[in-house]
Amino acid sequence: MGAALLAELPALPLHTAGKYVAGAYVVLFALVLVYVAIMAVRLGRIERDLGELLEGGETGEASQHAAQELQRPESSGA
């Protein structure tokens, strides 16, 4: 079906100016692609930082919990 649709489309005169037109549109595509790649790197960094914060929070919570557990028998004993 796709091939039939493509056959119906008018042929593009790519023989003369085609390389210039293709170049211009590739530039636009490349700009967007580079931007998306940069955003992906940033997103990765944010994800990593969030993970670190989450890990830090969990470690902090665990140590806080452990400290409370240690304090409990002492306070009840006193």
Add this chain to the structure above:
Amino acid sequence: MESSSRQPAGFSDSKPRAPGRVVRYGGGLRALSLATLAVMTAGLALVFFYAPLEAEQGFLQKIFYVHVPLAIVSLCGFVLGGLFAIQHLRTRDQRWDMRSYVAIHMSLIFGVGTLITGSIWAKGSWGHWWVWNEPTLVSFLIVFLLYATYQPLRFAIEDPERQARYASVFAITAGAFVPMNFIAVRLSTAYLHPRVLGGTSNLPAPMALTFVVCLVAMALLYTTMFKYELTAKHTRAQLRALRRRLAGEDAPAGLSRARTAAPTLQPPATIGAGAAGRPG
């Protein structure tokens, strides 16, 4: 901003914030991205399968559907950066400085695209990558180079408040220069550069429709990228604030901040409070 120099930003306000005051830049981003994709696809389809071939330039003229919208959106973005800078100087709200910075940043990217696609067209049409006696080309290059100094200017100033103020003054001055430059070029007598819009333009209806769709697509692309950038920067600011908050309330705000050309957004708690306290 005075508050940023006196106290660590965002850590004096320990009161819970009303949900309505939470700053969000990512709202509507998905719909905007989908709309951009749809209009860009429609634009490309119109360019290659609907718009007729131009009599003189033939297939090469198809470059204009990407080159001219890129140039128009880029120049409008520079002016927009100036308008945001005016708002920043009026309100002293850092969010306007951030918007101005991002608008100019995006316009520079679009400017690179304009220069490259223009050069490609010039090579195909005139046989040269660049023609120095063509006013439109050279004037756009001047505007681009002018704005290329924006980021080094910001980077050269360490104090964030002074950096934002000077950058706003620059953005306003340069933003005013853009339309003046455009008018000056229009008034010049040399008309080597083809006119797509205006009195000398005689675009047939299919070409005009294609051009308008491409222009809308490019404007949408700009807006989407603008919002993505703002959201990313705001998220980073929120993360920094969270990190400092977890490190301890007394951690100074400036310690973790490396020298940068990008504006520093205040953490959300102070942003809401600062904006609420200011008129306009």
